Amino acid sequence: MRVLITGVDGYLGWPLAHALARRGHLVAGIDALLRREWVAEMGSQSATPILDIDSRLTVFREVHGEDLRFVPGNVCNYDLVEEAIRDFMPDCVVHLGQMPSAPYSMIDAHHAVFTHQNNIVGTLNLLFALRDLAPNAHLVKLGTMGEYGTPNIDIPEGFFDIEYRGRRDRLPFPRQPNSMYHLTKVHDSANIHFACRVWGLTCTDVMQGVVFGTRIDALNGDDRLLTRFDVDQAFGTVINRFCAQAVIGMALSPYGRGHQRRGFLSLRDSIQCLALIIENPPDGAGEYRILNQFHETFDVYDLALVVQGTARDMGIDVEIKTVENPRIEAERHYYNPDHQKLFDLGYRPTRTVREEIRETLEDLGRFAERIRLCRGAILPSIRWRERKPRPSPVGGF
């Protein structure tokens, strides 16, 4: 299969390219390398040492005996997207080329506007280019479980059948996202739904939980193939931040009381799921398939306890110290999302969360010096309500 990955230089894009190449697919990629700049803007860098893009491409060829056909550039440039689709004629486009951080989108009006423009325009360009040049290709788009927010009812996979005042319909499940970033993903979902309904495009919109971890098998223990691993307040996801904190002996820092409940899955399983989705497109043209992609739900404080316990087994003692929640979000809430469709496609979780956390801690141990350099970027200073970041308070509560 010919698979075009936008955002191929990213946390998911890079390991996905390797996994697909190992499975015999032909891979092309687009990336403007902006993630590297955003993380630098946050005063941080990848905890894992990653190669520059040219070296990555050289190693890719060496490992797989096949080029990753790389287009440097931005998916917000329509002509570039059109040319990439026309040249490569993909069977599948995996769209990961977006700004993925909630805190980054909440810094101020300019970052909120940037996030909207960057994320929405890239997706629109892909939808129009597919409509006009490759209407039978399958678009796989990364959404987020955060699109749904935390309603007081079960969360289905995208659509639900309801009765209202005695009549019935099958409708998109209402979204109540909690950051400017999450809003852009909701807007994308509405735009993609339109493209399927009106233009007959075939798309899978992946409502992904929080991804964590360092490894996938296709990376094969070869350090030149390492994917990035961010630990800063904006681009580091919560388990990754806890693991980084543990490795440098810094207290783990759940936000608020830490009872926010979310769905999680490992990097390894995220890539497994994406490969399953790519190799099993929806049956019918014009289908808009939504999948909820996560392994288990946890409350954030419980995860801190797991990281603390696993670290202790490895001889590292760390405290847990809650910090004032910089976000506005429910800290205790009902949370019961469905996640059956990926299991039906063949998804089998490869590790328990505890096992995966152990591997992550082991891997990060080698990079403790690099993490120490990012130490000042880990705790939250971007707040949901105010424009000017304030210093975070001393201690927890």
Next chain:
Amino acid sequence: MRVLITGVDGYLGWPLAHALARRGHLVAGIDALLRREWVAEMGSQSATPILDIDSRLTVFREVHGEDLRFVPGNVCNYDLVEEAIRDFMPDCVVHLGQMPSAPYSMIDAHHAVFTHQNNIVGTLNLLFALRDLAPNAHLVKLGTMGEYGTPNIDIPEGFFDIEYRGRRDRLPFPRQPNSMYHLTKVHDSANIHFACRVWGLTCTDVMQGVVFGTRIDALNGDDRLLTRFDVDQAFGTVINRFCAQAVIGMALSPYGRGHQRRGFLSLRDSIQCLALIIENPPDGAGEYRILNQFHETFDVYDLALVVQGTARDMGIDVEIKTVENPRIEAERHYYNPDHQKLFDLGYRPTRTVREEIRETLEDLGRFAERIRLCRGAILPSIRWRERKPRPSPVGGF
């Protein structure tokens, strides 16, 4: 009250400014005058002769004895928005400064992207500026009944209480809009909901039906105060187009079988409703109030019959000739939207649709020569599915 109107040079903005001034409010306005350019791009112009903005402002002062404080510029410029809010410190901001045409947004990828950027960024800028400078001001935002699409169940006013798998919640009603333009309004609604929920802003989001007509009382029969009246395929709404066609003896042109059902209200009633909303903000801070604003629902073919009949009474004979529907939309569907909240605020329709159509036809009769100049811009050439506009087919079906 101090009211800031974005898009004050537009079809609704200009008469609203006069209506508010007559009611004793202090009015400021922002406009980049883009609507004039977009209509020119469609090969058309306002059927009514309208003054340039400087002359409009001079006449405004003469009529009301008070300046309209005008800021030339674009709401997509954050600094301009911030300065306008800081200088004027409005009690209410009425946000009309958007690109309002579904067909224009469907021309190609560039117009879809432009519509998204223009509409979403302007709203974001206002939300951030209000959060930081005037958090107690009331934002009145024009949405559209088209946000809802045509679900097979009743359409409430924005939110609905549902039971799902034995649990209950009050959730945003799902949106299924049918053009890139309508999608931007859905995105705005999600962003505004967030700003109310998370920042405590107070907003009214008006799901407005299709507006038509030429007059409001505050314009007082003074031709220098006329608002624009568009008849082209992109910026002319359906009754306005039918009236323009009747005046120049051109067949009325419903799209497809013409059984699309929509909510309609006159320009006069739109302004009446907006004044009611401005003078009756929601009770509580942080409230996100959604109102469905229309008088009656009609099927488009029936409206063509009303225009035809009214024209006949005035001695004008016109045919009705359906054209191939350039849009992808349900042509027969259930449609039963609620619209009670505005009646509760005191809204009383001032004319029947038939009476309002008669006045519009009378007014337009004087401008038949101008409409003839726009004749080539009336029938649809922008199609929902293809990039390149094709000539519209001969005859109906």
